[in-house]
Amino acid sequence: MRQIPQILGIGLIAAGVALQGFGQVSPVVPNSWSNPDFQKRVLGSFGARSEIEPDVMTRDEARFFNEDILPVVNAGNLAEATRLLVANITAESNANFDYILGTLYLQQGNNPQALRAYRSAVQKFPDYLRAYKNMGIVYTQTGEFDQAITMLTKAI
Secondary structure (H helix, E strand, C coil): CCHHHHHHHHHHHHHHHHHHCCCCCCCCCCCCCCCHHHHHHHHHCCCCCCCCCCCCCCHHHHHHHHHHHHHHHHCCCHHHHHHHHHHHCCCCCCHHHHHHHHHHHHHCCCHHHHHHHHHHHHHHCCCCHHHHHHHHHHHHHCCCHHHHHHHHHHHC
């Protein structure tokens, strides 16, 4: 019996030594609005993919996002950013704002409002695949797996 732990210990050490040759492990980058890398990934994901993403924001929309929404989110006040978006989103607003609103609701654990915002984004832009993907995530979190499968299938 004593040999088994020693063998396992040697095996684990050998595995660790062998893995060292594969390079360094990258640090985990937190998905937080205060993290510049996360901001770049989110904003970069708004690139022009016209067949599956809404039009790029207008100059005024981009200014509103950069000057009014982003600083509040960066300060950690998701509730205030949500309030600002709710007060400014209209039927004519860019679907990206509805998507961002849904994401803020999702981060705050408000799944029903997240779904509502994502549905609004899809209503404005029916091929908005990221909105379908996030609806699938919400439905998975709430245990509504049939709806999750439908939304995630659309996203795929």
